[in-house]
Amino acid sequence: MTLERPPAAVDAGTRLRRLLAVLAYLARVGESSLVDLAARFGFDERSLVGELELAACCGLPPYTPDTLLELIVDDDRVIAYGLDALRRPPRLTPDEGFALAASARAMLALEGAEAGSPLASALDKLGFALGLERVSVELDVPEHLAELREAAATGEAVEIDYLGTKRGDETTRRVEPYAVVAREGRFYLDAFCGLAGDWRRFQVARIARVRRLGEPVAPRSLPVEFDGTRAFVGGAGARTAHIAFDESRFVLVDRLVAAPPSRLPDGRVVAAIEVAGEYFLGRLLLRLGPSAEVIDPPELRDAAAAVARRALTRYREGP
Amino acid sequence: MSTRLSRLERITNLVLALLNASHPLPLREIGIVVGGYPTAPGALRQAFERDKRTLRDNGIPISVERIGGDDQVGYRILPEQYYLPDLGLTPQEAAALSFALVAVRLEGGVGHEAVHKLGTDRPRSIVAPVAILPSLPALGLLQQAIRDRAPVTFAYHGRQRHVDGYGLVFRAGSWYLVGRDAAAAETGALRRFRVDRIESEVVAGSPGLYERPEGFEAAEELRYVPFQPSASGPAEPEATEVEISVDTREAAEAIALLGAGALRRRDDDGSVRLAFSVGDEEAFFSWVLGLGDAVEVLAPPEMRRGVIRRLAAVSRRTEEQR
Numbered sequence: 001m002t003l004e005r006p007p008a009a010v011d012a013g014t015r016l017r018r019l020l021a022v023l024a025y026l027a028r029v030g031e032s033s034l035v036d037l038a039a040r041f042g043f044d045e046r047s048l049v050g051e052l053e054l055a056a057c058c059g060l061p062p063y064t065p066d067t068l069l070e071l072i073v074d075d076d077r078v079i080a081y082g083l084d085a086l087r088r089p090p091r092l093t094p095d096e097g098f099a100l101a102a103s104a105r106a107m108l109a110l111e112g113a114e115a116g117s118p119l120a121s122a123l124d125k126l127g128f129a130l131g132l133e134r135v136s137v138e139l140d141v142p143e144h145l146a147e148l149r150e151a152a153a154t155g156e157a158v159e160i161d162y163l164g165t166k167r168g169d170e171t172t173r174r175v176e177p178y179a180v181v182a183r184e185g186r187f188y189l190d191a192f193c194g195l196a197g198d199w200r201r202f203q204v205a206r207i208a209r210v211r212r213l214g215e216p217v218a219p220r221s222l223p224v225e226f227d228g229t230r231a232f233v234g235g236a237g238a239r240t241a242h243i244a245f246d247e248s249r250f251v252l253v254d255r256l257v258a259a260p261p262s263r264l265p266d267g268r269v270v271a272a273i274e275v276a277g278e279y280f281l282g283r284l285l286l287r288l289g290p291s292a293e294v295i296d297p298p299e300l301r302d303a304a305a306a307v308a309r310r311a312l313t314r315y316r317e318g319p
Numbered sequence: 320m321s322t323r324l325s326r327l328e329r330i331t332n333l334v335l336a337l338l339n340a341s342h343p344l345p346l347r348e349i350g351i352v353v354g355g356y357p358t359a360p361g362a363l364r365q366a367f368e369r370d371k372r373t374l375r376d377n378g379i380p381i382s383v384e385r386i387g388g389d390d391q392v393g394y395r396i397l398p399e400q401y402y403l404p405d406l407g408l409t410p411q412e413a414a415a416l417s418f419a420l421v422a423v424r425l426e427g428g429v430g431h432e433a434v435h436k437l438g439t440d441r442p443r444s445i446v447a448p449v450a451i452l453p454s455l456p457a458l459g460l461l462q463q464a465i466r467d468r469a470p471v472t473f474a475y476h477g478r479q480r481h482v483d484g485y486g487l488v489f490r491a492g493s494w495y496l497v498g499r500d501a502a503a504a505e506t507g508a509l510r511r512f513r514v515d516r517i518e519s520e521v522v523a524g525s526p527g528l529y530e531r532p533e534g535f536e537a538a539e540e541l542r543y544v545p546f547q548p549s550a551s552g553p554a555e556p557e558a559t560e561v562e563i564s565v566d567t568r569e570a571a572e573a574i575a576l577l578g579a580g581a582l583r584r585r586d587d588d589g590s591v592r593l594a595f596s597v598g599d600e601e602a603f604f605s606w607v608l609g610l611g612d613a614v615e616v617l618a619p620p621e622m623r624r625g626v627i628r629r630l631a632a633v634s635r636r637t638e639e640q641r
Contacts, residue, residue, distance in 0.1 A: 012326040013373040019331065021435040041435065051327075058331040060339055061352035069335075085338055088402045089436040093378030094459030099430025101462060102489070103423040104416060106450055119419060122412035131466025136538045137489040139450060140575055153447070163568045167612050182450035185492030205571045208589070229426040229451050252605070254516075255492075279611070286633060287609025308633040310612040315627050 018043075019051050020090055023069070027083035034076050052078055092130065100126075101135040109139045139182055142205040147212070148189050152177035155217045160189075161209040162202055166279045167310070170208075171195060176217035180204065183231040184255075190226050192217070199223050201233050232274060241275050241300050243285065244268045245292035252287060270295060282307030329355030330370050334379060338401060343384040343393025403436055413437045422447075425454035452489060455514050457521045461496055462487055467526035470501070474519035475512055478502070482510070483529040486537025491575075497537040499529075509540055546602035558596040561603070561622050566590050566613040573614075592617070604629060 022041055026032060038045045052073050059068035070081035092100065104123055111119070127133045151158050157176050164170060175191035178199075182188075187204040199222065225233050247269045250261070261271040268291060275281040278300060285292045285304035294300045332353045337344065350356045350363045357363055371381050371394075380400050386393040408416070420434045457473075464471045465484040472481050484498040494514040565573045567589025574582060577595050584592040597603045600622075607614055607626055616623045 011373075012330060013377040015327050016330050016334070016373075017377045017432055019327070020334070021432055025435065054325065054328055055331060058328055058335060060335055063354060085335065090401055091378050091403045092433055092436060093376075093430070094463045095430035096378070096433035096436070096459075097430070098459040098462045099425050100416065100420060100433045102425060102452055102458075103419040106423040106452065106489075107415075107419040110449060118409070118411040118415035122408055122416050125407055125412065126416075131462055134465045134484075134486045134537070135462060135488075136486065136536075137452070138491075138538065139489075140571065142571070149449075165568065167566065167568075179447060181448055182452075184453065185489070187450075206568060208567065229453065249605070251516075283609050283611040286611065286630075287605050289605060290629070290632060305634045305636070307611045308608075308630040311608075312627065312630050312634065314612055314615050315623070315630075 015051065017090075017093070019055055020086065022048075022051070023055065023080070023083055023086045024089040026071070026078065026080035027087040030081075031077060031079045034073075034078060037078065049073055097130050098135070101130060101132040102137055104132060105135050105137040106139060109137050110141060139185065139187075140205070142187055142207070144207050144210045145180065145187055145204055147210050148177055148204060148207070149180045151210075151212065152180050152189070152191075157213045157215045157217050159211040159213060160202070160207050163206040163208055165206075165277075174213065175200070175202075176220070178217075178220075178222050179226075183229060186231060188231060190222060192220055199226060201226065201231075232276070238274060238276050239297070239300075240272050241281055241294055241303075242270055242272050242296040243281075243288070243292060244270045244295050245285075245288040249288045249292070253284065256284075275300075278303045279307060324355035326355075326370075329353065330373060333370055334374065334396065337381060337394060337396040338398065340395040343382070343386050343395045345386065345388075345390030345393045347390060349394065406437075408437070422449040424448050424451050426451060427454055429454040430459065453492070453494065453515070455494060457514055457517060458487065458494060460521055460523060461514065464521075464523040465498075467523075468529050468531065469526040470524045470528055471521050472524070473517045473521045475517055477518070480510075480512070482512070483531075485509075485531050485535050485540075487514075488538050490538075495537075497540050511540075546597050546599040546606060558598050559600070559619065559622060560594065561597050561616060562592060562594045562618040563607070564590055564592050564615045564617055565610070569610055569613040573610075597622075600625070 018041060022037065025037075025040070034045050034048060037043075038048045041048070043051070052071055055069055056071040056073070057068065061067070069083060072079045104119060107119055108123070111117075123132055148158070150156075155176075157174060159172060159174050161170065161172050173196075174194040175189070176194075177189055177191045179190045180187060181190070189202040189204055189207070191200060191202065192198070193200040244264055245268055247267070250269060250271075253271065253273065256273045257271045258274075259272060261269040263269055273281075273284070275284070281294070281300060282303035282305075285294070286307060292304070294303060332355065333349070336349070336353050344352070346364065346367055349367060350358065356366055374381060379396060381394050382397050382400065384393050384395070385391065406413075417434050417437050420431060420437075424431065461471060461484060463469075465486060468483075470481055470483050472479065474480070479502065481501040482496065482498040483501070484496055486497050488495045488497060496512045496514055498510065498512075499508065500510040562583070563573075570589060570591045573593060574591065577593055581593040581595040582591060583594050586592075603622075604625060607616060608629060616626045
C-alpha cells in the first residue's frame with residue numbers, strides 16, 4: 001500500500017508533527033536503531049537522518065550547546081538525552097482524533113462490539129475525552145468476508161461462484177486472493193483470476209460460494225491501479241461515456257463524475273463517466289430518468305434500451 | 320540569528336521556547352530569542368502569524384495573554400493544552416487502538432500519526448488494511464465541534480446553514496453530519512448533510528452553546544430511504560404499499576437500504592420479497608429502474624404498470640432514433 005508514503009513536498013507543519021512524535025518516542029526509549037525508527041514512523045532512513053540532524057540544531061535560547069536538543073546520530077543508531085519537555089506527546093490534532101474515532105468504530109462494526117474486549121474498553125475510556133461516541137461507522141459484513149481474508153492472508157487459492165451484475169453472468173472461477181479491503185463502503189476482493197487470466201476486483205457481497213483449494217498462490221504483485229481509495233479499477237470493458245440528463249438527477253451520479261458537467265441548449269447537463277460495461281451504463285441511464293441518453297460514444301447509445309428490454313422480459317413472464 | 324534557517328527549524332524552536340516560557344512572551348522578544356525570524360517588525364508579525372496558524376492547525380494551540388507595558392499581549396504554550404493527557408489505557412487497550420488505526424485507514428493516511436501518540440511499543444504497521452474510509456478536510460473539525468457542542472456554519476445546496484451537530488455517520492460510502500439546522504423552515508427539525516456536498520469552509524462557533532438530546536443516536540436518525548414517507552417531514556398525501564422481488568445479486572443491498580423489517584420471504588434461489596411503503600413515487604421508479612432486471616415490482620398493479628410503461632418508453636425511444 002502507498003498510503004503511508006508522504007507526498008513529495010511535505011509541509012512544515014506535517015514535518016513538525018512527525019518530528020515531535022519521533023522525539024517523544026526517543027525521549028521515552030533513549031536510544032534506537034535508525035532502521036527501527038524509520039520503519040516505525042514511516043520515513044526512509046535518509047530523510048529521517050536529515051530531520052534528526054535538523055532537530056539537533058534546535059533548542060532553547062541562547063542555543064549554546066548545553067541548551068540544544070541532545071541527539072547523537074552515528075552510523076546506524078540515534079541516542080537522545082534530556083528531551084524531558086518532549087517526553088509526553090502533544091494532544092491529538094482534530095484529524096488524528098477523527099481518524100482514531102473512525103478506525104475504532106469501524107473495527108467494532110467489523111468485529112462486533114464485544115463487551116470487555118480491549119477495543120471496547122479503550123473506547124469507553126476515550127469516549128468522553130475525544131468525542132468518539134459521536135462518530136459511527138457502518139460497514140456491511142458480507143457472508144464470506146472472514147474466509148476470503150484468511151485465504152488472502154495465508155496465500156491460498158480458492159474457487160468462487162461469482163454472481164456478476166447481469167442475470168446469467170454467474171461464473172465459477174479459481175482465483176488467487178491478494179487483498180480484501182472495503183473501499184467507498186463496500187468490500188472487494190482483489191485477486192488474480194484464472195478465468196480472466198488477469199487481475200480482477202470482485203465485490204465480496206456478490207460471491208455466493210467459496211471453496212478453499214489448499215493450493216498456494218503464485219507470487220505476483222498487484223497492478224498499481226488496484227492501490228488507492230477508489231473502488232472502480234476499470235478492466236477490459238471500461239471506457240468513458242458522455243451522458244446527458246436532467247440536472248435535478250445530478251446528485252445520483254456526482255460521485256462518479258470527476259470533471260464539472262457542461263450544459264446543453266435544452267437545459268440538460270452532460271457529464272463524463274467511467275463505466276465498466278454496457279450493462280452498468282444502461283442501469284445508470286434508467287435511474288437518471290426519461291431524458292437521460294448517451295451522447296458519446298455512439299456504440300453505447302443502445303445501453304439503456306438493452307437493459308430495459310431485459311427487464312421487460314421479466315414482466316412478460318408475469319409475477 | 321540568520322533568517323535562512325529552515326521553517327521547520329524555526330517552528331520547532333518556537334514550540335520549545337513557548338512551551339518553556341514561564342511567562343507570556345511578547346512578539347518583540349520572540350523575534351529576538353527564537354532563531355530564524357526576520358527583523359523588520361511587519362515581516363516579523365507576518366511570519367509569526369503564519370507560524371501560529373501552522374501550529375494551531377497541527378493541534379498546538381498558542382495561548383494569547385494580556386500583559387502590561389507597551390507590548391500588550393504575550394504568547395506561550397500552556398503545558399495543559401499541549402500535552403496529551405494521560406488516557407489511562409492498559410497496554411492491551413492501546414494496542415487494540417493502534418491495530419484499529421493501522422487496519423482501518425482514512426484516505427491519504429490522514430490522522431494516521433495518532434498511532435505514535437498512543438504509546439504502544441510495537442505498532443503493527445505490517446498489518447494489511449481492512450478498510451479505507453474516504454477522508455474530507457472538514458471531518459476533523461466537525462467532530463471536534465460536535466464534541467465541544469460548538470455550532471457550525473457552512474453553505475449547502477446554495478444556502479447558508481447554522482447547525483448544532485449531534486453526530487457523524489459513515490453509511491453506504493458517504494460521511495453524513497446529523498444535527499439541527501437553525502435556519503431550516505421548521506426550526507428544530509433534524510437534518511442530515513452529506514459532508515462531501517458541503518460547499519464552503521466549515522466554521523465552528525463558541526463551544527457549549529447547545530445540548531445534545533439524551534441518548535441521541537445519529538445512526539438511528541439517519542435511517543431513511545429516499546422514497547419512503549418520512550416520519551419527521553411534511554405529511555405525505557398518501558403512501559402506497561408496494562411489494563417487490565429482488566434477485567440474489569442485489570438482495571443484500573436492497574435489505575441494507577430498506578431495513579430488515581421489509582423482508583417478507585427468502586427464496587431458495589437467493590432472491591427476496593420485500594414489502595414497504597412508498598411516498599415519493601418518482602424516486603421509487605428511479606431506484607427500481609436502476610436495478611435493471613434484478614428486480615420486479617409485484618404489487619400493486621398500478622405501480623407494476625408504471626414500471627412497465629417506463630421501461631417500454633426507453634426501449635421504444637432508442638428504436639425511434641434509428
